[in-house]
Amino acid sequence: MENYPTLISLLLGPIRKYPGMYLGKNKISLLPTFLTGYHFGFSNANGEASDIDELFGENGFFGESGFLKWFYKKQNKTPGSFWHGLFFELADNDEVKALDLFFEYLEKYSNEKVECK
Secondary structure (H helix, E strand, O other), X not given: OOXXXXXXXXXXXXXXXXXXXXXXXXOHHHHHHHHHHHHHHHXXXXXXXXXXXXXXXXXXXXXXXXXXXXXXXXXXXXXXXXXXXXXXXXXOOOHHXXXXXXXXXXXXXXXXXXXXX
16 A cells, blocks of 8 residues: 555545545535545455544544544544544534644644554
8 A cells, every 4th residue: 555645644635625526515414425435445446445544543433543533532532433523512513614624633643643653
């Protein structure tokens, strides 16, 4: 996979810059479907697992590591199956603000992860 950009670099780069182009609309509720499609498409096209574990953890949904585990810990919340709902809630039920919040926290996570190396 080293020849491909990472999912986080895609999210913080072109997808953050043009969310409507990648998600259909600038809405947090469309992100989970995009991520599922990314994982499915990458895995089938390349014959190897995608790097989606960086978001969800290595042992399935909300594993021992990953961005969402980090985010829920920062919020002092228990992970739930509708993970994007917490961003929506924190953004006062505004889809666009919730997506922006997702990108902000993902950037913080990415920066902290780099600093720890």
